[in-house]
Amino acid sequence: MGARAEPKRQQVRLRGRSYVAFVFCPVVPIVGWLEEIDATLARSPGFFVGKPVVLDLSAVDLSQSAIAHLVASLENRNIRVLGIEGVEAALVTTSMPPLLTGGRHCVVQQSKPEKPEAKPKPTSLLLENPVRSGQSVIFTEGDVTVLGSVSSGAEIVAGGSIHIYGTLRGRAMAGVNGNPAARIYCQKIEAELLAIDGYYQTAEQIDVTLRNRPAQAWLEGDIMKITPLN
Amino acid sequence: MAKVLVVTSGKGGVGKTTSTAALGAALAQSGEKVVVVDFDVGLRNLDLVMGAERRVVFDLINVVQGVAKLSQALIRDKRLENLWLLPASQTRDKDALTDEGVGSIIAELRTKFDWIICDSPAGIERGATLAMRYADEAVIVTNPEVSSVRDSDRIIGMLDSKTVKAEKGEQVKKHVLITRYDTARAARGEMLTIEDILEILATPLLGIIPESQDVLRASNVGSPVTLNNAASAPARAYTDAARRLMGETVAMLVPTARKGLMDRLLGRRAA
Numbered sequence: 001m002g003a004r005a006e007p008k009r010q011q012v013r014l015r016g017r018s019y020v021a022f023v024f025c026p027v028v029p030i031v032g033w034l035e036e037i038d039a040t041l042a043r044s045p046g047f048f049v050g051k052p053v054v055l056d057l058s059a060v061d062l063s064q065s066a067i068a069h070l071v072a073s074l075e076n077r078n079i080r081v082l083g084i085e086g087v088e089a090a091l092v093t094t095s096m097p098p099l100l101t102g103g104r105h106c107v108v109q110q111s112k113p114e115k116p117e118a119k120p121k122p123t124s125l126l127l128e129n130p131v132r133s134g135q136s137v138i139f140t141e142g143d144v145t146v147l148g149s150v151s152s153g154a155e156i157v158a159g160g161s162i163h164i165y166g167t168l169r170g171r172a173m174a175g176v177n178g179n180p181a182a183r184i185y186c187q188k189i190e191a192e193l194l195a196i197d198g199y200y201q202t203a204e205q206i207d208v209t210l211r212n213r214p215a216q217a218w219l220e221g222d223i224m225k226i227t228p229l230n
Numbered sequence: 231m232a233k234v235l236v237v238t239s240g241k242g243g244v245g246k247t248t249s250t251a252a253l254g255a256a257l258a259q260s261g262e263k264v265v266v267v268d269f270d271v272g273l274r275n276l277d278l279v280m281g282a283e284r285r286v287v288f289d290l291i292n293v294v295q296g297v298a299k300l301s302q303a304l305i306r307d308k309r310l311e312n313l314w315l316l317p318a319s320q321t322r323d324k325d326a327l328t329d330e331g332v333g334s335i336i337a338e339l340r341t342k343f344d345w346i347i348c349d350s351p352a353g354i355e356r357g358a359t360l361a362m363r364y365a366d367e368a369v370i371v372t373n374p375e376v377s378s379v380r381d382s383d384r385i386i387g388m389l390d391s392k393t394v395k396a397e398k399g400e401q402v403k404k405h406v407l408i409t410r411y412d413t414a415r416a417a418r419g420e421m422l423t424i425e426d427i428l429e430i431l432a433t434p435l436l437g438i439i440p441e442s443q444d445v446l447r448a449s450n451v452g453s454p455v456t457l458n459n460a461a462s463a464p465a466r467a468y469t470d471a472a473r474r475l476m477g478e479t480v481a482m483l484v485p486t487a488r489k490g491l492m493d494r495l496l497g498r499r500a501a
Contacts, residue, residue: 130432132387133380134354148432151383152376169430 020106021052021082025059026070034073041077048079054100058086064093071096123160130166131156140177152192161185171195180219185229189215199224232340235347235475236365238389240381242352244373245409248445248455249468250349251279253369255454256472258313262344265304267335268318269361270351271327277317280307281452291319294331300338309457314343324357336364354388364394367403367475369436373410374421379430382406386433405436407471412441413485424484437471439464440485 026033040047053074057067071081083100084092092099123142130148131137137144140159149166156162156170159177161184168186173195175182180197189210194201196219206226214229237250247270254266268276271291277283282305288298293316300316307313316339319326339346350361362368368389372382389402396402408427415421428435439445440463448458456465456472463485470480 129390132390133383135387149430151430152380153384154387167429 019052021054022048023054023056023085023103024074025056028060030060030062030066030070037074037077037079048077052082053079054103055081055084055097056086056103057084062087062091064091067091068093068096125158131170133170149188150186152190158182173200174217175219184217185215187214188212189226194224194226196224201226232343233345233367234336234340234365235345235367235369236350236362236389237347237369237371238350238358238362238385239352239371239378240354240358240385241373241378244371244378245439245445246352246371247275247279247349248449249369249371249407249409249439250276250347251454252456252465252468253472253475254345254347255307255310255313256456256469257345257347257475258307258310259456259469260472260476261312262476263312263342264345264347265314265316265339265343266347266349267316267339268349269327269357270349271318271357272320272323273351274318274320276349277305277315278452279449280315280454282307282315282317283452286317289317289319290335291322291326293335294326294328300335309453324351324355324360327356327360329360329363332360333364354384358385359388359392362389362393362402365389365402366395367405369405369407369475370431370433371407371409372427372431374408374412374416374423374427376422379422379427383431386431404433405475406431406433407436407439409439410441411438411485417486435482436474437467438482438484439467439471 055070062070067084067087074081081097083097085100085103087099089099121141125139125144127137127144127146131146131150131154133151133153135154136157138157142158143160143163144156144158145163146156147165150156150164150168150170150172152169154170155173157173157176159179160174161182162172162174164172164186167188168191170191171193172184172191174184175197178197182196184194184196189206190212191206192203194206194217196217199219199222201224210226210228215226216229217224217226237246237253239246250266254264258264266276266280267290268274270276277286285305288303290303292298293300293303303316305315305317307315336346348361348365351357370382370385372378386404389404390396393402406428408424412421424435424438442462442464444459444462445455445464448455451458455462456468459465473480
């Protein structure tokens with residue numbers, strides 16, 4: 001079995017692709033123009049490093065040696081010329097960058113350092129765990145929602161309303177920034193203290209018939225109302 | 231994998247030390263290599279409950295300060311060969327404990343034992359926070375009283391924020407152990423119910439230990455209750471709790487009062 005592997009012929013694939021390049025348009029006197037380039041480089045050295053540059057010589061009339069000299073002087077400044085355009089084909093020797101034609105204008109997009117957009121601060125706070133005795137949750141920017149219970153000896157302070165989907169055994173202070181429209185809602189009320197916009201009631205003042213039931217508290221004028229929630 | 235278990239409560243006198251000794255002995259009885267560490271520096275008790283008070287030479291503080299080696303301070307139990315005690319110092323106070331010192335001791339104990347049970351002092355200060363600092367799991371000892379439950383709640387909050395695990399974004403596995411459950415008072419509705427406690431603490435239940443003279447008797451003779459009288463109700467409850475700690479599923483029994491003769495004779499009052 002002497003099956004020889006036929007050497008596979010690699011197909012050469014040719015594809016066209018266009019790129020964006022800087023185009024230099026030298027003007028006479030060339031020496032003055034080069035000084036201009038030097039000044040740019042002094043301000044931001046490395047600006048052209050690694051960037052493709054094309055020389056457009058349509059505005060000047062240069063001899064072959066002058067072109068070669070110009071390309072060399074640019075290379076001395078670490079600027080690599082990718083191609084030349086705007087000259088007769090006869091003037092470009094093989095040692096020079098190739099002649100390019102058919103260039104089109106395009107807008108070079110300045111890559112601005114992206115400014116992190118100032119995110120609007122969240123106006124609500126969600127707590128998924130019970131708030132334990134001794135813990136104090138202070139959120140003056142807005143509403144506070146607690147999925148668990150608020151233990152005796154814990155406190156919630158909110159700029160907006162307070163929503164508790166468990167038992168409220170601790171303290172709840174809503175509308176602390178002077179928001180009389182804030183309310184306190186809870187699934188079961190056994191609160192030590194309720195306060196809205198500075199008006200408060202302690203456990204003693206809360207009607208016993210409300211205890212252990214879903215309730216809400218709100219302000220009517222300067223009177224705190226607590227009513228069952230259903 | 232060694233497990234560091236802290237027995238804590240916040241409130242004093244609820245049965246942390248008794249529970250540490252009982253759970254430690256029960257785990258050791260089932261073949262685990264256990265060390266019980268007394269963190270109550272200045273008010274040590276675990277050595278008494280373990281019956282090792284006359285064998286203490288070096289203690290936790292000596293090891294923290296590098297005066298003694300860990301192997302010199304460890305006391306082997308006389309009844310169970312895979313149960314050890316690391317006693318606290320009685321002459322110092324809790325400020326002698328340092329975070330780094332405790333950390334290095336726990337790390338060393340982890341290489342030698344299956345279970346490191348830390349008996350926390352009461353309170354929420356340095357001793358208690360350092361006892362829980364390196365814990366993987368926690369037993370929160372709670373009596374069916376409002377004050378004890380609220381303190382336990384506070385401690386649970388600290389377990390969720392002040393431990394190394396919490397700071398790494400992980401969770402200390404927490405268990406509630408209800409102790410001193412008085413069956414007679416429970417029957418009369420004079421205590422917080424189990425449901426109330428669990429609702430407030432929102433933490434799984436490890437066991438219910440009935441109030442019993444056996445506990446007092448055992449600590450008087452310097453023996454963990456699970457060793458002193460293994461058939462007693464508290465001993466069985468602790469043994470079940472220890473099995474649950476090891477991952478077994480054991481049915482939870484709520485202790486009920488056994489009715490005496492007089493109760494049976496005069497159980498029902500005529501209307």
